[in-house]
Amino acid sequence: DAKTTQPNSMESNEEEPVHLPCNHSTISGTDYIHWYRQLPSQGPEYVIHGLTSNVNNRMASLAIAEDRKSSTLILHRATLRDAAVYYCILRDSRGQGAQKLVFGQGTRLTINP
Amino acid sequence: DVKVTQSSRYLVKRTGEKVFLECVQDMDHENMFWYRQDPGLGLRLIYFSYDVKMKEKGDIPEGYSVSREKKERFSLILESASTNQTSMYLCASSLLLAGVGEQFFGPGTRLTVL
Numbered sequence: 001d002a003k004t005t006q007p008n009s010m011e012s013n014e015e016e017p018v019h020l021p022c023n024h025s026t027i028s029g030t031d032y033i034h035w036y037r038q039l040p041s042q043g044p045e046y047v048i049h050g051l052t053s054n055v056n057n058r059m060a061s062l063a064i065a066e067d068r069k070s071s072t073l074i075l076h077r078a079t080l081r082d083a084a085v086y087y088c089i090l091r092d093s094r095g096q097g098a099q100k101l102v103f104g105q106g107t108r109l110t111i112n113p
Numbered sequence: 114d115v116k117v118t119q120s121s122r123y124l125v126k127r128t129g130e131k132v133f134l135e136c137v138q139d140m141d142h143e144n145m146f147w148y149r150q151d152p153g154l155g156l157r158l159i160y161f162s163y164d165v166k167m168k169e170k171g172d173i174p175e176g177y178s179v180s181r182e183k184k185e186r187f188s189l190i191l192e193s194a195s196t197n198q199t200s201m202y203l204c205a206s207s208l209l210l211a212g213v214g215e216q217f218f219g220p221g222t223r224l225t226v227l
Contacts, residue, residue, distance in 0.1 A: 044205075103157075
């Protein structure tokens with residue numbers, strides 16, 4: 001599985017945008033980029049995913065570099081409820097392995113009031 | 114909304130006991146997964162299943178077995194619990210979509226083996 005690299009922790013202020021980076025220099029052409037987050041005392045939850053183009057949904061935006069070797073999860077206006085560990089995961093679209101998620105250590109995001 | 118439920122939030126067992134962790138999903142998903150989460154090690158996949166009676170080993174299957182007799186239910190079995198199996202166990206489910214199926218997680222079971 002291709003690996004991702006994320007900062008261990010980040011801090012931001014409430015109501016400000018947050019940009020969470022992820023490096024994935026060994027990404028293959030068939031890998032999707034997925035983001036999940038885990039709030040305290042809960043299971044992970046899906047945030048967003050993309051392949052080549054930038055993506056937006058109600059939770060966040062995903063900006064993917066043109067060479068696909070990095071991506072950024074953008075929370076447009078952070079709230080205290082966004083404090084969580086954010087995981088960037090590459091997911092192969094081929095074969096049975098396509099069903100799996102391989103979690104790294106993620107980025108622990110702290111939001112200051 | 115998709116719901117993944119796990120039989121217990123907290124469980125305390127003794128070394129050598131047989132332990133069953135049950136997971137049920139209500140959205141007719143083909144895939145079901147069992148992970149464990151430990152500080153400093155993150156989430157690691159134990160087993161997954163993409164159909165009834167089918168199972169695949171994940172990254173750390175040793176000491177565990179699974180059962181999937183019905184589509185909605187996936188059980189994790191610790192045949193003889195040991196203290197190093199003290200952990201948070203998370204179940205998840207997803208549709209069978211290559212590379213894109215969102216995984217829905219349950220709330221987790223914190224297992225302590227004494």
